[in-house]
Amino acid sequence: MTAIIAGLLAGALSSWGVGGGALLVLYLTMFSSVPQSAAQGINLLYFLPVAAGALLRYIRRGLIEFPVLWPAALSGLLTAGAAAYLSRFAGDTLLRPAFGGLLIVMGVRELWVSFRQNEKNEGDEPPRTV
Numbered sequence: 001m002t003a004i005i006a007g008l009l010a011g012a013l014s015s016w017g018v019g020g021g022a023l024l025v026l027y028l029t030m031f032s033s034v035p036q037s038a039a040q041g042i043n044l045l046y047f048l049p050v051a052a053g054a055l056l057r058y059i060r061r062g063l064i065e066f067p068v069l070w071p072a073a074l075s076g077l078l079t080a081g082a083a084a085y086l087s088r089f090a091g092d093t094l095l096r097p098a099f100g101g102l103l104i105v106m107g108v109r110e111l112w113v114s115f116r117q118n119e120k121n122e123g124d125e126p127p128r129t130v
Contacts, residue, residue: 024046025040036095036096
């Protein structure tokens with residue numbers, strides 16, 4: 001049952017583009033005792049149909065900027081291929097702390113941006129209601 005709940009939460013977050021895969025990897029490694037490298041592979045397979053479904057909706061709503069998409073997708077594809085190849089030589093003792101460090105950096109960045117945005121909005125007047 002917890003695997004279904006983790007999949008649902010990861011799917012919802014993934015469809016919003018906010019890193020549901022990170023949640024899935026954490027679930028797999030912490031609660032299902034899956035090795036880090038296997039969890040990352042499972043996450044990639046899980047991500048494909050979820051991303052395809054969300055992408056179709058974004059395209060239908062006209063939210064994809066194709067001139068920006070192609071260079072980003074190509075560079076991401078090349079980098080992902082190289083990183084997947086290199087991860088073969090790194091064991092879980094390197095992958096786990098690297099993944100954890102990435103999550104910490106992303107979390108600190110999100111907090112920083114949020115605090116900066118709140119500071120910027122403090123001087124704004126609240127919207128008027130009629």
